[in-house]
Amino acid sequence: MSCTFCGIVDGSVPAHIVWEDELTVGxxxxxxxxxxxxxxxxxxxxxxxxxxxxxxxxxxxxxxRLLAGAMPxxxxxxxxxxxxxxxxxxxxxxxxxxxxxxxxxxxLRGFFWPRQKxxxxxxxxxxxxxxxxxxxxxx
Amino acid sequence: MSCTFCGIVDGSVPAHIVWEDELTVGxxxxxxxxxxxxxxxxxxxxxxxxxxxxxxxxxxxxxxRLLAGAMPxxxxxxxxxxxxxxxxxxxxxxxxxxxxxxxxxxxLRGFFWPRQKxxxxxxxxxxxxxxxxxxxxxx
Numbered sequence: 001m002s003c004t005f006c007g008i009v010d011g012s013v014p015a016h017i018v019w020e021d022e023l024t025v026g027x028x029x030x031x032x033x034x035x036x037x038x039x040x041x042x043x044x045x046x047x048x049x050x051x052x053x054x055x056x057x058x059x060x061x062x063x064x065r066l067l068a069g070a071m072p073x074x075x076x077x078x079x080x081x082x083x084x085x086x087x088x089x090x091x092x093x094x095x096x097x098x099x100x101x102x103x104x105x106x107x108l109r110g111f112f113w114p115r116q117k118x119x120x121x122x123x124x125x126x127x128x129x130x131x132x133x134x135x136x137x138x139x
Numbered sequence: 140m141s142c143t144f145c146g147i148v149d150g151s152v153p154a155h156i157v158w159e160d161e162l163t164v165g166x167x168x169x170x171x172x173x174x175x176x177x178x179x180x181x182x183x184x185x186x187x188x189x190x191x192x193x194x195x196x197x198x199x200x201x202x203x204r205l206l207a208g209a210m211p212x213x214x215x216x217x218x219x220x221x222x223x224x225x226x227x228x229x230x231x232x233x234x235x236x237x238x239x240x241x242x243x244x245x246x247l248r249g250f251f252w253p254r255q256k257x258x259x260x261x262x263x264x265x266x267x268x269x270x271x272x273x274x275x276x277x278x
Contacts, residue, residue, distance in 0.1 A: 030263075031255070035255070087217055088243055127155075
């Protein structure tokens with residue numbers, strides 16, 4: 001039941017901390033996409049974004065906004081990527097927001113976002129309907 | 140000065156809308172990473188996450204949370220990816236949150252997150268210091 005990110009939050013696991021407030025902690029990913037790649041977590045052990053309680057929405061994403069805004073000055077970045085893996089590709093089951101500095105021509109464009117096409121407009125419409133239906137039946 | 144996403148918000152550009160409330164709109168990306176790939180935008184024309192005003196943090200990310208939570212029921216997904224490109228790799232200069240359904244073994248793991256290593260711990264420490272410094276000098 002031990003969670004590495006809970007360990008970082010409580011200080012028992014070492015990390016390079018870049019941000020701390022009452023509700024969130026940000027620290028360097030040890031295997032960054034680019035140097036400065038930060039993982040921002042709620043101090044509370046919450047597994048994925050769908051479980052994040054209302055009262056943590058603004059604190060968590062306000063801190064992500066600050067970190068994204070700091071990357072250009074800190075690291076001569078031109079922008080940033082902010083991302084969350086929920087369950088699939090999620091290496092630690094404690095919600096973490098990746099905040100990654102980006103530069104133009106840094107090599108990530110293209111393979112970062114492989115794209116498909118819908119078969120036709122009816123296919124897209126049926127997919128949209130499925131999502132609307134699920135939104136109308138929360139939980 | 141015309142913005143495609145402002146056009147979708149005001150109804151002048153067609154899209155498959157999956158979510159609407161007073162402050163945000165979600166619609167299908169026409170070239171999805173996977174079918175159901177949704178773009179969630181604030182109705183207001185805001186360019187990137189660092190410019191998002193406080194009062195839109197909870198509405199925007201509350202809607203992203205709902206969409207991420209709907210993907211498993213809607214599309215038999217096992218999880219989701221939620222991501223924002225700020226300036227770099229950002230195709231439309233109107234803040235948009237990608238919400239993408241994910242399945243285990245869907246082929247994205249690995250090339251989605253190419254990783255590096257820090258040269259040594261001192262390198263990581265200097266990068267962390269740069270970020271902390273920029274956070275202490277907002278704006």
